[in-house]
Amino acid sequence: MTTPNFQKFFKPLLEIASDDNEHSTKEAKEILIKKMGLTPEDLQEKVRGGSMTKVDNRIWWAKSYFVKAQVFSSPRRGVFKITQRGKDLLALNHQEITKKDLEKYPEFIDFSKNKKNKADDQNMDDHQSDNSIDKETPEELLENAYEEIRNQLANDLLNIIKNNSYEFFENLVVDLMVKMGYGGSRSDAGKSIGKIGDEGIDGIIKEDKLGLDVIYLQAKKWEGTIGRPEIQKFVGALHGKRAKKGVFITTGKYTKTAFDYVKNIEAKVILIDGGDLVNYMIDYGLGVSSSVIYEIKKIDTDYFLED
Structure with missing residues (x-):
């Protein structure tokens, strides 16, 4: 059976x-x-x-x-x-x-x-x-199944993040930036500054291994939608640090006006919402591990060529 x-x-x-x-x-x-x-x-x-x-x-x-x-x-x-x-x-x-x-x-x-x-x-x-x-071809069926599994994983990841503490989320944001190649090792690439931070800055990350420039981070656990006012506060905090680069990461979403605002300011600010966040985590292997790996092979036509 x-x-x-x-x-x-x-x-x-x-x-x-x-x-x-x-x-x-x-x-x-x-x-x-x-x-x-x-x-x-x-x-x-x-x-x-x-x-x-x-x-x-x-x-x-x-x-x-x-x-x-x-x-x-x-x-x-x-x-x-x-x-x-x-x-x-x-x-x-x-x-x-x-x-x-x-x-x-x-x-x-x-x-x-x-x-x-x-x-x-x-x-x-x-x-x-x-x-x-x-x-659908077998390859298309496999791809659709993969997307469904990935969507489920992304949903589960976001729910787990929302159920963890703010401190955990702030550290997660720094860990993700390191996984994405900023700053080198976790020990000296960046840090979460949490409650001791000021003016809406939750973390700092080196842009490169030498630390020639610094990127400021804002981590916001949010259920709803973040609009332009919250982003303006973050940009004001960047000005206070004489910084020109920042990343705002949330578990929620952003309004269109928030995206439009960051397109028209001097500082370079990247907005990452909850969906982007968990997809980056999956792509860079943060908080996830491989369960099953399928390797699809095809015929090597060169091998069968005769002189």
């Missing part, structure tokens, strides 16, 4: 949560083993090229999809609880719940598809959508 695909876990997992209590993924796994009749062989099967079991992997994805579709809420890390939307979905009494059932929720669509795909989908009928997978 092979491990059921991850969509097979959807309905049983939703049924577990139907008691309206909070559940941990560890607790859910023990129930699912009995509920789905998973065998010892199923529990031993690993994802290809990785150390995680397929059962753990599929429970994790099922729970993550439900959270993104707001079928589950996630009160804290590793814990889930059914929402009213989840109760309504279960009340439909589907024989099986699939990813397609989640695609009626706008929050899930926003999570799973990039803007280009959204625009394309508006011009597709249901039949085309159902068969779109047949129109």
